[in-house]
Amino acid sequence: MDNAQKIVSSAIHVLEEEIAAGILAAKKLENKLIDVEEVRGNQDELMNRIRRDTHEAVDLFLDAFSALTQQLNSYVDKSKTKESKSRSASVKQQYTPSESTSNVFLEAAKIAKPGEVIHFQLLISDDEQLTQLSLQKSAFTSNSIHRIELRNISVKPATIQIKPKDKAEITITVKIPKTAASGIYHATFTDKYNPKVLIILSLEIAA
Amino acid sequence: MNTELMKDMLKEYGDYTLSGIRQFIPAKEPKAYLYDLMVDYPSRGGKGFRPALCITTCNAFGGKTEQAKFSAIALELLHNAFLIHDDVEDESFNRRNKPSMHQLTNKAIAVNVGDAMNVLALYPLFKNKMVLGDKLTQTIFLEMQHLVTESTEGQALELGWRRDNCINLREADYFRMILKKTCWYTCIHPIRIGALIGTKGYINPAKFDRLGYFMGAAFQIQDDVLNLVANEKEYGKEIGGDIMEGKRTLMLIHLMGKCNSQERSFIRDFLAIPILDRSQDDAAHIFGLMEKYQSVKHAQKTSQYLAGAALKEFYTHFSALPDTLEKAFLEQMILYMIDRNY
Numbered sequence: 049m050d051n052a053q054k055i056v057s058s059a060i061h062v063l064e065e066e067i068a069a070g071i072l073a074a075k076k077l078e079n080k081l082i083d084v085e086e087v088r089g090n091q092d093e094l095m096n097r098i099r100r101d102t103h104e105a106v107d108l109f110l111d112a113f114s115a116l117t118q119q120l121n122s123y124v125d126k127s128k129t130k131e132s133k134s135r136s137a138s139v140k141q142q143y144t145p146s147e148s149t150s151n152v153f154l155e156a157a158k159i160a161k162p163g164e165v166i167h168f169q170l171l172i173s174d175d176e177q178l179t180q181l182s183l184q185k186s187a188f189t190s191n192s193i194h195r196i197e198l199r200n201i202s203v204k205p206a207t208i209q210i211k212p213k214d215k216a217e218i219t220i221t222v223k224i225p226k227t228a229a230s231g232i233y234h235a236t237f238t239d240k241y242n243p244k245v246l247i248i249l250s251l252e253i254a255a
Numbered sequence: 256m257n258t259e260l261m262k263d264m265l266k267e268y269g270d271y272t273l274s275g276i277r278q279f280i281p282a283k284e285p286k287a288y289l290y291d292l293m294v295d296y297p298s299r300g301g302k303g304f305r306p307a308l309c310i311t312t313c314n315a316f317g318g319k320t321e322q323a324k325f326s327a328i329a330l331e332l333l334h335n336a337f338l339i340h341d342d343v344e345d346e347s348f349n350r351r352n353k354p355s356m357h358q359l360t361n362k363a364i365a366v367n368v369g370d371a372m373n374v375l376a377l378y379p380l381f382k383n384k385m386v387l388g389d390k391l392t393q394t395i396f397l398e399m400q401h402l403v404t405e406s407t408e409g410q411a412l413e414l415g416w417r418r419d420n421c422i423n424l425r426e427a428d429y430f431r432m433i434l435k436k437t438c439w440y441t442c443i444h445p446i447r448i449g450a451l452i453g454t455k456g457y458i459n460p461a462k463f464d465r466l467g468y469f470m471g472a473a474f475q476i477q478d479d480v481l482n483l484v485a486n487e488k489e490y491g492k493e494i495g496g497d498i499m500e501g502k503r504t505l506m507l508i509h510l511m512g513k514c515n516s517q518e519r520s521f522i523r524d525f526l527a528i529p530i531l532d533r534s535q536d537d538a539a540h541i542f543g544l545m546e547k548y549q550s551v552k553h554a555q556k557t558s559q560y561l562a563g564a565a566l567k568e569f570y571t572h573f574s575a576l577p578d579t580l581e582k583a584f585l586e587q588m589i590l591y592m593i594d595r596n597y
Contacts, residue, residue: 052560055426056469059561062430063468067461070401193421193428 061236065189068248069234072153154220156251162228166251168220175213182207182240183218183247190231200225201235220249230255256580256587264584268310268327269303271320275328279378292360292368293375296335299351304474305330307584308445309452312463314581315573316453322386325379326395326448332379333399333440336372337406339365344414345500346530373403391456395448398460402444409436417501420527422519424508430472432503438471462572469565473592476558479504480551483542498538501526505557509550510541518544562592 154168172181183203188196200223210216220237230253237247276297280290306327313323341347342355343365349355357365380399383392412432416424446467447460482497483506497504511519522544525537545551566589573582 051556052563055557055560056564058427059430059468059472059564060465062427062434063464066431066434067464189431193416193424 061186064246065186065234065236068236068246072155072234072248072250075153152245152247154247154249156249159252159254160224162224162253162255163226164224166222166224168222168249170218170220170247171215172208172210172218173213173215174210177212179210180207180241181210181218183220184238184240185220186235186237188222188233188235188249188251190229190233194229194231194233196222196224196228196233196235203237222249222251224251224253228253228255256583258587258591261584261587261591264311264580265303265307268307269301271310271324272303272306272327272331273297275324275379276332279328279332279375288360288364289368289371292356292364293372295359296338296350296356297331299353301331301335301351303331305334305441305445308442308588309449311581311584312446312449313453314449315576315579315585316450316458318449318453318455322452323449325383325386326452328379329376329399330440330445330448332372332376333403336369336376337410337440339369339372341410343369344410345496345502347496347500387452391451394451394456398444398448398451402440405435405439406437409433409439412436413503416503417526420523421503422511422523422526424503424511426505426508429503429505429508433472433475434468437475438468441467441474442471443467463568466565466568466572469561469568470589470592473558473562473565476505476554476561477592479506480554480558483545483551495535495538495542498541499533499535500530501533505554506545506550507541509553510545510548513548513550514544559593562589565589566593 152170154170156166156168160166172179183206185198185201185203187198188201202221204219204221208216208218232250232252235249237249239245239247273294277294280293283290309327309330310320310323314320338350339356342350343357343362347355348358353359355365356368359365360368376399380392380396383395387395409432413436415421416432443464444467446463450458450463451460479497479502482504483495498507507522511522514522521537522541525533525541566586569586569589573585576582
């Protein structure tokens with residue numbers, strides 16, 4: 049039975065990583081597309097275009113691609129209601145445990161090289177209640193078979209308790225192995241005391 | 256519900272979808288090189304798994320079969336397009352007891368037929384507007400876009416591992432690959448789309464991700480096991496073909512983790528040579544090693560554990576719904592996976 053639980057847990061972990069990676073990828077895609085705002089402002093026109101000519105498969109795909117970005121953007125916006133709006137918060141992110149019901153994104157500010165050390169900082173504050181937080185770390189994986197193992201990742205402090213209106217900072221340090229392959233890596237951390245929250249970390253390595 | 260009734264319902268949904276596919280095939284030339292070939296794979300009596308999941312989930316949530324029809328047709332068109340391309344990529348000889356498309360024609364024609372079927376799937380998705388309205392049509396279109404993206408990413412992983420002869424794979428790598436390659440398009444999205452249609456879009460489809468994932472993973476592992484132990488006529492493909500093709504199955508990954516260094520070298524060398532140069536005797540030896548290290552048994556157990564997890568998810572999300580034939584069908588499909596005796 050233990051074996052069954054281990055297998056199912058392992059499978060669930062992969063699913064959660066993939067969903068988190070998908071959300072991040074959609075967000076990055078949206079940032080790259082320059083016409084998203086225009087499409088967002090005129091959804092009827094998009095549907096009219098689809099209506100006009102279904103045989104133009106290429107056009108249809110292009111439109112749908114933009115619409116996908118729009119929808120995923122909406123999903124991301126919905127799912128990370130408490131995320132900081134600022135893109136500069138890529139390495140330092142505010143987190144309010146009592147208000148958080150979904151995902152927190154942390155993205156490395158620069159492309160890292162093998163052998164470098166990357167820090168992610170999470171600023172914790174809660175005006176309402178005494179909060180305990182304990183981050184459960186996971187390995188970083190890229191979409192292929194590459195990994196940065198747990199032994200290269202540290203969380204300090206691992207567990208904290210914050211009084212109302214106090215602030216605290218958690219630093220996640222990732223030592224990138226010298227043999228690390230190029231790619232975009234993701235890790236999904238959870239808060240032991242608030243399992244609904246996923247803390248998704250992303251970093252890019254260029255060997 | 257018993258297994259026979261479940262199989263009858265699967266066939267019924269398969270036939271319903273096939274008749275819909277025929278309506279979408281243009282009645283014009285070039286028939287011999289394209290349009291006649293597009294109905295070949297769907298007419299070979301596939302399981303109809305994906306349309307059935309989509310339609311029955313829709314029904315279970317209160318929707319009508321006709322509302323899910325176009326989505327089911329698109330799912331089945333995409334599935335058969337993937338199969339045609341898969342067979343080329345894997346250099347498979349047979350599909351559903353007949354020569355694979357590229358064996359029947361040639362690789363160039365087969366790739367083109369697959370391309371045409373992928374594009375044809377756009378049309379029923381567009382037609383969804385007639386029965387579902389603009390908003391839901393757009394939502395389903397994006398579900399399909401995600402389905403295709405994930406499937407191609409999963410296929411890329413598997414093909415890449417084979418090209419680079421990756422042998423240091425772990426079970427988590429396998430789970431990731433089949434999540435992408437199989438689960439999204441075989442179970443997760445058919446269920447999500449069915450639920451979206453049945454509720455007129457008023458449901459968060461993400462709640463079915465785990466159900467579809469567990470079902471899809473159990474299904475894929477069982478399919479891989481059957482490739483080794485089934486009766487060839489019943490299975491419809493060459494038995495042991497996955498070993499010959501070097502597919503990174505759960506059994507192979509388990510074996511590589513258990514065998515000794517000499518056996519590991521043998522497997523690595525076997526996988527390093529081109530598919531058509533590999534010998535059946537060597538493949539049989541690898542199958543013997545899988546039996547020696549109980550890799551097949553491990554895969555069967557894993558599949559049953561995942562099917563059990565799927566059943567738990569099913570009860571979580573479907574228990575509150577009225578008891579209907581379609582709900583019983585979904586439950587029976589999962590129970591069948593758990594009880595399946597290979």
